[in-house]
Amino acid sequence: MTSNSLSEDAGIAMRLRDVRERMAVAAARAGRAPESISLLAVSKTFGSEAVRAAYGAGQRAFGENYVQEALGKIAQLADLTDIEWHFIGRIQANKTRQIATHFHWVHGLVDFDHARRLSEQRPAGWPPLQVCIQVNLSGEDSKAGVAPREVGDLIAACATLQGLRVRGLMALPAALEGEAAQRVPFRALRALRDRLAMPGLPLECLSMGMSADLEAAILEGATLVRIGTAIFGGRSYNPSRGG
Numbered sequence: 218m219t220s221n222s223l224s225e226d227a228g229i230a231m232r233l234r235d236v237r238e239r240m241a242v243a244a245a246r247a248g249r250a251p252e253s254i255s256l257l258a259v260s261k262t263f264g265s266e267a268v269r270a271a272y273g274a275g276q277r278a279f280g281e282n283y284v285q286e287a288l289g290k291i292a293q294l295a296d297l298t299d300i301e302w303h304f305i306g307r308i309q310a311n312k313t314r315q316i317a318t319h320f321h322w323v324h325g326l327v328d329f330d331h332a333r334r335l336s337e338q339r340p341a342g343w344p345p346l347q348v349c350i351q352v353n354l355s356g357e358d359s360k361a362g363v364a365p366r367e368v369g370d371l372i373a374a375c376a377t378l379q380g381l382r383v384r385g386l387m388a389l390p391a392a393l394e395g396e397a398a399q400r401v402p403f404r405a406l407r408a409l410r411d412r413l414a415m416p417g418l419p420l421e422c423l424s425m426g427m428s429a430d431l432e433a434a435i436l437e438g439a440t441l442v443r444i445g446t447a448i449f450g451g452r453s454y455n456p457s458r459g460g
């Protein structure tokens with residue numbers, strides 16, 4: 218197994234500290250408790266040694282986009298038993314079993330057939346898979362996501378399934394310049410959540426905000442920000458989209 222140099226490990230620890238500081242400053246501006254916002258470290262394209270370095274700096278939740286790449290890291294890091302793995306990529310029907318048996322969370326659910334497969338494939342006796350529905354707000358970068366008017370029906374359908382629990386909504390808005398512009402889609406996601414939440418289904422998780430716009434997301438109520446570049450550095454390649 219390769220390992221990072223000490224300076225690479227120190228760089229990850231330092232950037233993690235910077236990200237936590239940005240989150241704390243944004244939380245203070247929003248008048249929110251910093252503990253009400255969790256940090257998901259997005260480790261796609263980086264190796265298990267980078268995850269191990271972040272873990273060593275106290276990080277526990279990691280996000281991965283590609284199933285095959287993630288399974289390798291999950292196996293190499295099996296000794297770190299309290300890592301929480303989040304699948305944040307595009308779900309493919311032929312990968313749902315691996316997702317259901319290796320991850321704790323799925324952001325980016327867009328399809329009831331995928332939900333049904335994940336439900337059936339989640340091993341009996343395991344805690345439910347924690348799920349966020351991805352919403353396609355207007356101006357979305359990727360075309361992925363459920364149209365806002367269809368989110369309620371998908372949540373209601375998923376609520377009937379065993380083995381998974383809908384925790385909230387996720388969005389991946391197109392990159393925008395400036396905090397005021399960045400806040401607009403995040404505000405829309407929060408408003409949709411407020412409209413759809415009901416007793417017993419609080420949809421308390423708002424998974425929104427990345428390296429370039431985490432402040433805007435926190436100001437609009439994000440409870441989980443997904444941060445890659447600001448922790449691990451720039452991504453130099455796109456792994457195969459084979460997942």
Ligand SMILES: *Cc1c(COP(=O)(O)O)cnc(C)c1O
Binds near residue numbers: 389444447
């Ligand atoms: C890659 C990715 C991120 C992290 O983006 P950065 O800009 O590197 O922080 C967050 N969410 C999703 C869904 C991603 O695919």
